[in-house]
Amino acid sequence: SYVLTQPPSMSVAPGQTARITCAGNNVGGRTVHWYQQKPGQAPVLVVYDDSDRPSGIPERFSGSNSGNTATLTVTRVEAGDEGEYYCQVWENSWDHPVFGGGTKLTVL
Amino acid sequence: EVQMVESGGRLVQPGGSLRLSCAASGFTVSSNFMSWVRKAPGKGLEWVSVIYSDGSTYYADSVKDRFTVSRDHAENTLYLQMNSLRGEDTAMYYCARGTGVSSSRYDSWGQGTLVTVSS
Numbered sequence: 001s002y003v004l005t006q007p008p009s010m011s012v013a014p015g016q017t018a019r020i021t022c023a024g025n026n027v028g029g030r031t032v033h034w035y036q037q038k039p040g041q042a043p044v045l046v047v048y049d050d051s052d053r054p055s056g057i058p059e060r061f062s063g064s065n066s067g068n069t070a071t072l073t074v075t076r077v078e079a080g081d082e083g084e085y086y087c088q089v090w091e092n093s094w095d096h097p098v099f100g101g102g103t104k105l106t107v108l
Numbered sequence: 109e110v111q112m113v114e115s116g117g118r119l120v121q122p123g124g125s126l127r128l129s130c131a132a133s134g135f136t137v138s139s140n141f142m143s144w145v146r147k148a149p150g151k152g153l154e155w156v157s158v159i160y161s162d163g164s165t166y167y168a169d170s171v172k173d174r175f176t177v178s179r180d181h182a183e184n185t186l187y188l189q190m191n192s193l194r195g196e197d198t199a200m201y202y203c204a205r206g207t208g209v210s211s212s213r214y215d216s217w218g219q220g221t222l223v224t225v226s227s
Contacts, residue, residue, distance in 0.1 A: 031210070031211035033213040035214075043145075043202070043214070043217050045215050049208075049211050054215065084152075088214075090208075090213070096155050096168070097143070097155050097212065097213075098155075099154070
């Protein structure tokens, strides 16, 4: 089945930009969604359809998708952005979602 | 306001059974596709099952033939019947509301219910 690969962790200083990648075979030909999960909380959709933001999600969160890599970009990172981030596509052949392994973002 | 509240998780012995519930408000469960997604300690999100508005269901290979997803329209509640439980089923279980047709995703999640399988 389809596999999405994310770096397990990354660190960024407050105010800097975090770019979280999600690699998959021709992932640019699919539609990617991103979730944020803070410790002890449920996942929250932060970007859908590669680059759209649900209402209530700050403009600091943006997404792109091309070739074999999708990217979630968080600008002006804040302490409250710490958590795990997951990419997701839908596997139409089998009617189920595929999640990346997740990236733990630490704000230094 | 869309809200989902899971319940039913607890400590259970290997081989035992549990039924999880997800009570929804602010939308109709049977009009959307709904999933159960779990997160085991130290691991990432894992899709478990999905039920579509037409009643069709699908399961991850890891739970097929052991878990059954269902819903009650009158109660507006989603269920997950879990049988023959194993240690590797230990996880926080979330219900999630699906949306989108060609690019399906989950726009609302419950807070989760913890299932621990141990002797």
